[in-house]
Amino acid sequence: MNKRLDLLGLSSELWWADGWPQSATQKTIASGFEALDQELPAGGWPCGALSELLSKQIGIGELRLLIPVMRRLTLQQKTVMLMNPPMLPYGPALASHGVDMNHLILLKASDVFDRLWAIEQCLRSNSLGCILAWLPHTDLRPTVFRRLQLAAQQFEGPSFVFRPMQVHTQACAAALRVLLLPRPQQRLGLRILKRRGPMHSEVLEIELPPSCPSF
């Protein structure tokens, strides 16, 4: 079958539903968690595509999940943009995790259209290292994410959108959708809802970088 697809020149776009895509064209950045990397297509967070992270509440470890990526990129002198985080990220804590604060920029926009516009502008300009955007709105239309996903294809780094858990039943054009679940003892549960690869049904548990050594 694969040979036939090769002849048609489609082998990079088509793959068996229970296997991984053949091509290695997808650029990724390692998430810093080995167990997670094994489950992500091409072994890391996708670059040049939108990743959607869904969680029920703030503070279950969603920022710590991305700290390895932020640390790596800021040390490479690439700018990481935090767009409309629900609370103020605390610099001393980020710095203690090794993130270079000189390359972190915080953007605040109140209007939802301004937020989406800003995300699109950042993706299209392709001059940042990574984008973390929070969109707590539940009534965004799927076309919005199609547009963002198209813009993300021009972006060389990873781009993450944080959304509330309620929207996990809605369709979304993001290349990767992950549901984040709270777990005790500095751990985080991940359920991959959508990825460019086989279905993934069980919950993956990873150990977060400790924020609290004694616990």
Place this chain on the structure above:
Amino acid sequence: MSKLLTDNLWVSFYIDKLALSIAQQNLSLFVKENLSLFPHENKAERQQVALAIHEHGLAYQANQQALDAGVSPGLGKASALSRCPQLLWLPRDLNAETQYLQEQCWWLSRFTPNLCIEDGFLLAEVSRSLKLFGGLEALVEQMLEGFSQVQRSLKLGIAPTARAAIWLSKWQANRNSNQETKSTVFQDITIILDPSQLRQALAGIDIHCLSTHTETAQQSQHLHMMREDLGLFKLKSLWDLPRQSLRQRLGARALLAMDQALGLEADPRIWLQIPETLRLYRELSFWAEESSHLFKLGQVMIEQACAQLKARRLGLMTISFELHHRDRGPVSVIKLGTQTLCDQSKRWSGLWEEHVAKTVLRDPVVGISLCGGATQNMPLASERLFPGPNVIRQTQTALFERLQARLGQSSMFRMLTIAEHRPEMAQRLCELNSQTDYNDHKLNSAKLVSVAIDQSSMGLPRPLWFFEEPIPLIERSKRPYWHGPLALVAGPERIETAWWEGQWFARDYFIASDQHRVLYWIYRNRQHDPASTSLQWFIQGCFG
């Protein structure tokens, strides 16, 4: 014959029917925005509008549609309109014409600094630019890029003397209008490179070119008479006449002009000075009632301003647009600012687009002026084969400017960490603005410390999410309560400081967990007053 005085090479630009071209350009700028002026829906129809420019009440220039309808130059308004009822009858705008020529000068100034304007002719002395721009043909082709809008009516003359270049371009204009040829500019351009050929090349030029060099009415009458009654059409026929009698009839100036054209007399000129301050003004040919109508004109002005900047190798960081209203009230000001010196029209246009989209006009606008801020010398960037960090930094700066243009100045922050025990003071948000360079790593040099703070020196780890205002917690069965009871899992860490600043800062920090296993950073104020018994809990952060 005395020796030829010159080794210069002059290019003269003459725009035939300039008034008409300017009017048509203005229309094309506004017609799209202001459809009510022209009820025609489709574009092809709109281009067929008959247009005549009048001066002193008489038609001065008319476009092809008007000419076809029988509106010839020299007609009065009533007779013109009777021949062509849908004719657009616009006044000649001399100011706009000189302004247009000046703006073209700024474009040309990137090729040579030696430029001047004389009677509607643009003169550029290019002998020293030939080598740099790859020869005469390549140079002229590059120069013509700036004239793309008037290319069909642009006439060129190239000669070793300025006067000869002017006459050649004008002569060419007359010849073309007689023959109605529609070839490209370069094919029928007359180029004289060798000064010794001047006499031969100029011999065939109409003596009408001397009309601007006569001093008295009598002299111009003589000139007219020579041409019409004596049949002396060409310059050559004048040269055959005795000089003394020519001087008596036409005056010394006309003779001097002829000698200057041949390079026998010096023809010193004053070069055009590019003004020190950037200020452009454009009057609208209609009232703009919505700000979006202004976008295109502003873009054109920005392009001209940037041409001016480029010519002087300057950049600036602020441009302000003043909108003049119909009611002559105070002008509205739109300010554009960049973070770094900029002379790129694309970047300014992007900012202009964002700003103009936000603007609400309080009254229709009748004119726009552009004022540049303080200019500085533009540092020359070294080019690289591959886009390096410099290029990325530039696009990043442009991105931030654009974001700030729409979201406001205080929409983007850099987070500075400071070596300080009080949690609120350990982080400062610093607006990205023009004073601090985005990429300035010295920000955190002396006072501000951004090094990773040693975990062991701090008692407890710090939370990733921080509440700007601590939230007081209620207490239920002696346990702090925040959407459910909280259990203390680590602590306390005592922070006791700042007594020297007069405010007693004494807190015990704990890490607490709720039933969803979310970790919070809470504290209790240690009151300085020992009399109070119950201690208030506050929540200040959340470990994300």
